[in-house]
Amino acid sequence: MASPCELFVRLPKQSDACELIERAASEAQRIEQHFSRYRQDNPLYRINHSGGQATALDDEYARLFEYALQLYHLSDGQFDISSGSLRHLWVFDAAQRQAPAAAAIDAALELVGLARVHWQKPWLRLPAGMQLDFGGIAKEYAVDRAAQIIEQHGSADYLVNFGGDCRCRASVTKPWRIAIESVCEPPNNDNGVTLVEGAIATSGTTKRYFKQGGKRYGHILDPRSGRPVEEAPLSVSVVAQTCVEAGSLSTLAMLQGANARAFLEQQGVLHWVLRASDHS
Amino acid sequence: MQLTRHSSTKAATVIALASSALLASDDSQSANSRQWSTQTAVLSYSENGRISVNQGLIQVEGASSENTINVKLGYDVVSGASENGAVPTAEPQTFTSPSGVVDEQTAANERPSYTIDRHPRQEVSLGFSQNLNRYYSVSLSGRYSTEATYISRSVGLGNSYYSNNKNTQWTLSLNYEDASIRPYGGAALAGARVISRADFASEEAFEQQWQQLHSETHKARNTTSINAAVNQIISRNALAQVSYQYSHSRGYHNDSQKMVSVIDAAGDSLYNRYEVRPEQRQRHSAFARLLWHFAGGRVLDTGFRFYTDNWGVRSHTLSAGVQFELGSNWRVEPQLRWYQQEAADFFSQALRDNQTPFFSADYRLAPTTNITYGINADYQLGKNQYLSLRLAYYQMSPEQNPDALPGYLNTVDLTPDVDATLLSISYAF
Numbered sequence: 001m002a003s004p005c006e007l008f009v010r011l012p013k014q015s016d017a018c019e020l021i022e023r024a025a026s027e028a029q030r031i032e033q034h035f036s037r038y039r040q041d042n043p044l045y046r047i048n049h050s051g052g053q054a055t056a057l058d059d060e061y062a063r064l065f066e067y068a069l070q071l072y073h074l075s076d077g078q079f080d081i082s083s084g085s086l087r088h089l090w091v092f093d094a095a096q097r098q099a100p101a102a103a104a105i106d107a108a109l110e111l112v113g114l115a116r117v118h119w120q121k122p123w124l125r126l127p128a129g130m131q132l133d134f135g136g137i138a139k140e141y142a143v144d145r146a147a148q149i150i151e152q153h154g155s156a157d158y159l160v161n162f163g164g165d166c167r168c169r170a171s172v173t174k175p176w177r178i179a180i181e182s183v184c185e186p187p188n189n190d191n192g193v194t195l196v197e198g199a200i201a202t203s204g205t206t207k208r209y210f211k212q213g214g215k216r217y218g219h220i221l222d223p224r225s226g227r228p229v230e231e232a233p234l235s236v237s238v239v240a241q242t243c244v245e246a247g248s249l250s251t252l253a254m255l256q257g258a259n260a261r262a263f264l265e266q267q268g269v270l271h272w273v274l275r276a277s278d279h280s
Numbered sequence: 281m282q283l284t285r286h287s288s289t290k291a292a293t294v295i296a297l298a299s300s301a302l303l304a305s306d307d308s309q310s311a312n313s314r315q316w317s318t319q320t321a322v323l324s325y326s327e328n329g330r331i332s333v334n335q336g337l338i339q340v341e342g343a344s345s346e347n348t349i350n351v352k353l354g355y356d357v358v359s360g361a362s363e364n365g366a367v368p369t370a371e372p373q374t375f376t377s378p379s380g381v382v383d384e385q386t387a388a389n390e391r392p393s394y395t396i397d398r399h400p401r402q403e404v405s406l407g408f409s410q411n412l413n414r415y416y417s418v419s420l421s422g423r424y425s426t427e428a429t430y431i432s433r434s435v436g437l438g439n440s441y442y443s444n445n446k447n448t449q450w451t452l453s454l455n456y457e458d459a460s461i462r463p464y465g466g467a468a469l470a471g472a473r474v475i476s477r478a479d480f481a482s483e484e485a486f487e488q489q490w491q492q493l494h495s496e497t498h499k500a501r502n503t504t505s506i507n508a509a510v511n512q513i514i515s516r517n518a519l520a521q522v523s524y525q526y527s528h529s530r531g532y533h534n535d536s537q538k539m540v541s542v543i544d545a546a547g548d549s550l551y552n553r554y555e556v557r558p559e560q561r562q563r564h565s566a567f568a569r570l571l572w573h574f575a576g577g578r579v580l581d582t583g584f585r586f587y588t589d590n591w592g593v594r595s596h597t598l599s600a601g602v603q604f605e606l607g608s609n610w611r612v613e614p615q616l617r618w619y620q621q622e623a624a625d626f627f628s629q630a631l632r633d634n635q636t637p638f639f640s641a642d643y644r645l646a647p648t649t650n651i652t653y654g655i656n657a658d659y660q661l662g663k664n665q666y667l668s669l670r671l672a673y674y675q676m677s678p679e680q681n682p683d684a685l686p687g688y689l690n691t692v693d694l695t696p697d698v699d700a701t702l703l704s705i706s707y708a709f
Contacts, residue, residue, distance in 0.1 A: 012660045013608060067302040074294050144303050154664070172449065172511060173519050173571055173579075194513055196446040241414065244299040245292070252291060267292035 009150060010157035010174070020153055024146040024160065031145060034060070035138040037084075037131075044132065052128035054118070062121055064134055064141065071248055072114045078255045079248075083223035084131040085111045090221060090228065105226035112223050140201055140247035143167050147199075147243070160243075167199035167243045180237050180272060193239060193270070201246035203254045204235025204274070220254045231258040239270040314344040317664070321706035323356075328699045331360035331396060337706075350407035354425075358399040365641035366392045366474075366552045367541040367630050368692045373549075374476060378465035378537060380490040383477060389692055394537055401427035415442040419453075431460045449511040457503040463536035466494030474539050474552040501531030521569040526562070533557040540641045543630040547687030555640040557626070563589040579603040581613075592625035593645065601656075609660045615672075617652040629694050630685060646695060648678040654702075666708045674700040 007024055011017040034042055047055050057065060071079040085108040089100040111130045118125040126132065143160050147167040150158045159168040159176050168176045178200055179192035193200060203220070220229045236253045240246035249269060253260040264271040319339045326332040335356035342349045364375065373386045377394065386392040403425035411417045421436040438453030461467070468474075472493055480486035505527035512520045534557050541549040565587045572580040585597040601615035624645040626638035654672035661667055678695040685694070 012611075063302050067298050070294065070298045074291055141302065144299075148303065172446070172513065174573060175447070175513050177515070194447055194515065196513065198446070240292075241296070242299050242303060244302060245295050248295045248299070249292060252295075263291075267290055269292055 004163060006159070006161040007146065008159040008161075010170075017156070020150055020156065020158075023153070024149045024158075027149050028142045028146045028162065031138060031142040035064070035134040035141075037133050037135065044134065047124065047126065048131040050126060052125065054123045054125040056122045057124050058122075064137060065119065065124065065132075066121075067244070068134070068137060069114060069119065071252070075252055075255060077113065077115070077224050078222055079136075079251060080112060080114055080223040081132050081134060081136060082114050082117065082126075082130050083112050083221060084133040085129075086221050086223060086226050087133075089226075099227075109223075109226045112226075136251060137244065137247070139163070140165050140199075140243040143199065143243035165199075165201040165243050165247060166195075168195050169197045170195070172196055195239070198239055198241055199243040199246045200237060200239045201243055201250050202235055202237040203247070203250040204233075220251075222255065229255055229257045233260045234274045234276055235272075236260055236264070236274075237272040238264065314342045316340065316342045317708060319706060319708040321704055323702070323704035325702045326700060327360070329361065330393075330698060330700075331358055331362055333358050345411070347408065347410040350405075352403075352405045352407075354401075354403040354405075356401050358401070359396050361393040361395050362537075363391050363393045363643065365538040365540055365555060367543065367547075367549050367641075367689060367694065368392070369549050370688060374478065376475075376477060376490070378463065378494075380465055380487060380494070391692075391694070391696075399427060399429075401425060401430075409438075409440075415446075416440070429462050429464060431462070433458050447513040449509075451507075451509045451511075453507045455503075455505045455507070457505075459501045459503070459531075461499040461501060461532050461536075462497060463499075466491075466536075467496045467499050467532070467534070468536045468554040469493045469495075470534055470554055470556040472554050474554060499532035501529055501533065503527055503529035517573045519571040521567070521571075523567045525565045525567075528563075529561045531559060533559065533561060535640075535642060538640060538642050540628060540639045541630045542634065543632060543686070543689065545632075545686055547630075547685060547689035549630075553631070553634075553639070555642070556638050557640055558591065558638055561589055561591060563587065577603075577605045591645070593621065593623070595619060595621040601654075611658040611660075613656040615652070615654040615656065617650075617654070619648075619650040619652070621646075621648045621650075623647040629680070630689065632686075643678055643695065646678040648676060650674060650676045662709075664709060668704075668706045668708070670702065670704045672702040674698075674702070676700065 005028065007021045009017040009020045011020070033039060035044060036042060037044055037048070039045060043055075043058065043061055047057075068079075068081045072081075086105070089104055089108050111127070116127050116130070139162055143162050143165050144167060146160045147158065147169070150156060150160075151169065157170040157174060160166060166178055168178070170176050175194045175196045177192055177194050180200070180202065220232045221227065222229050232254050236250040238246045238250040238253065240249060249264070249267060250271075253264050253271070253273070256263040261273045264273065317340075319337075319341075321337040323335040323337070324332070333356055335354065337352065337354045339350065339352040366373070366375070368386075368389050368391050370388055372388050373392055374383050375386065375392055375394070376383050384394070403423065405421065405423035407419065407421040409417055409419035417440045419436075419438040419440070421438070423432070423434045425432045434455060434457035436453055436455040438451060440449060440451045442449050475486070475489055475493065477483075477486050480489065505525060507523065507525045509521065509523035512522075514520055534555055536554070538555045539552040540555055541552050543549055565585065567583065567585045569581070569583040572582075574580070579602070581601045581603065583597070583599045585595075587593070587595045587597075597617065597619045599615065599617040601613045603611060603613040606612050624640070626636065626640060627642075627645040628636070628639045629641050631639055652672055652674050654670065657669045659667045676698045678697075680695055
């Protein structure tokens with residue numbers, strides 16, 4: 001995972017805490033390797049290079065895929081783990097600071113859309129050339145799995161933090177104080193959230209964007225238009241019971257563009273929406 | 281926007297359901313299983329020159345993610361001396377034991393007391409609490425305790441609600457207790473003059489009068505109480521608890537063995553009367569606690585309690601403790617507690633007339649200042665095994681009656697200071 005990962009476990013004995021941290025960390029590493037799109041030795045590589053042939057998914061892949069499918073339907077196609085080819089067009093870094101040509105976008109869109117995928121558990125068949133990317137879910141999933149591993153081994157207080165996506169549990173007398181990096185810079189103890197039990201996830205474009213013709217292009221793409229979501233917030237942070245929930249809600253909120261805040265208020269979840277105008 | 285189509289079902293609800301399916305992995309069964317823990321404890325409390333209590337407790341608790349079951353069994357034995365409330369006199373005094381059979385002598389200038397030989401009590405309590413969802417839980421409890429002179433049955437109903445991301449916990453509970461009081465030898469007729477064998481011509485005449493004074497064998501009292509509490513996390517380092525309790529008890533509140541002396545102007549006892557307390561007691565108690573966490577696992581625990589009731593008893597309690605870790609397995613907490621109580625309106629060490637409807641000389645209703653020095657130490661033996669020790673030293677300094685006592689009574693100490701110690705050892709696994 002391309003971000004700093006932290007695990008804290010509060011136990012009287014350091015050796016017990018270390019043991020638990022190692023179990024949780026190895027589960028997170030297993031998930032990272034299992035769902036990474038940078039490896040050639042995992043199921044994702046086989047799925048993405050199946051050339052239109054059906055591939056059998058293991059249970060965990062099936063569950064993650066079905067979760068992605070539900071989000072796809074819930075968002076009417078805005079949340080789409082098959083939008084990888086678009087991301088190759090829009091490279092959000094200093095070297096390439098211009099929007100791709102309309103024709104290139106249209107061509108890429110030919111290979112996007114979970115509606116075109118044939119799924120009959122456990123068999124998955126992608127149109128040739130389409131690629132899946134679980135990056136939008138797997139990190140939050142890894143946070144939750146690491147947390148579950150710790151919870152299954154007793155009642156220790158813990159905090160799992162994978163690049164700002166966190167889940168924790170504490171006694172009421174010793175809650176965790178989590179600073180939200182994108183909201184408070186530098187992160188400090190006074191700006192953040194006090195959590196006894198729950199998760200927080202942040203989706204954001206604060207670091208990955210470029211400006212062209214006065215327009216700011218963030219890295220949240222709408223797979224239906226093939227273009228960045230207009231008026232997307234710089235970042236959205238959401239608190240929920242699990243990291244998967246928090247991450248999904250924050251991503252869906254980003255996709256709402258100008259309506260991000262209204263969407264989150266309707267959901268009744270604790271949230272922070274940061275916009276360029278708020279950002280000095 | 282597309283999501284409005286689903287507005288009848290909130291996106292958050294759909295996501296919560298979908299994510300719980302995603303995270304319900306095969307090994308989740310172990311997380312749902314019930315975890316059992318057991319706690320055993322022995323406790324010994326001893327007042328210097330007065331009573332001592334020895335107690336044994338065992339508690340078994342089974343907790344799952346949905347509910348908690350709790351069973352507690354207790355056994356204790358009270359023994360020792362307890363003052364009967366009569367004043368000392370310059371001559372030896374004779375008091376008849378509750379059964380009316382045995383007479384006991386009290387030496388001159390000594391405070392009269394009776395002896396509790398060995399008074400065992402058994403108790404059993406059951407508790408059940410059910411989580412209705414992540415934020416709301418209800419609980420039900422029942423308790424039964426029995427001893428030779430007192431049988432108590434109680435039921436409780438409670439609920440707890442978390443709000444504000446579990447940063448705030450609200451609890452409300454109701455309790456009802458029904459007690460049956462059966463003093464040894466029958467309940468003494470409240471307010472009646474205490475009789476002495478020497479004043480009767482024959483043993484039969486004495487016994488007949490004694491029986492008349494103790495004709496009632498069963499007395500009853502019931503108590504309803506309500507407790508409301510809020511736990512609030514103030515910051516990462518501070519937690520506040522505020523609670524309020526109200527209880528209303530009706531029925532027999534007297535201690536059948538306690539009496540008050542009627543004295544003359546020289547401070548000499550003329551005769552004794554059995555105490556009379558009101559039939560109702562309404563108590564209010566408010567409690568505030570602040571817990572501060574510091575680096576290195578140190579915790580400062582401070583509390584304040586205010587108590588008042590319709591008997592005129594009013595008390596203030598201040599307490600403070602510091603918890604810290606000692607090595608990797610010890611957790612130690614020295615504690616200091618200061619308690620100051622104002623007397624009940626009808627507290628009286630001696631009566632000069634027979635005008636007052638209520639009177640008691642029970643030292644527990646006296647004005648007092650008590651200081652407790654305590655130390656708690658927890659030692660972790662294994663992964664889920666703890667040994668806890670508690671040692672406390674109590675200094676109780678009751679004060680004399682606010683009204684000056686006449687003559688002879690000025691020469692004796694009616695309210696001596698009393699020291700007590702408590703030692704408890706518990707083992708949890």
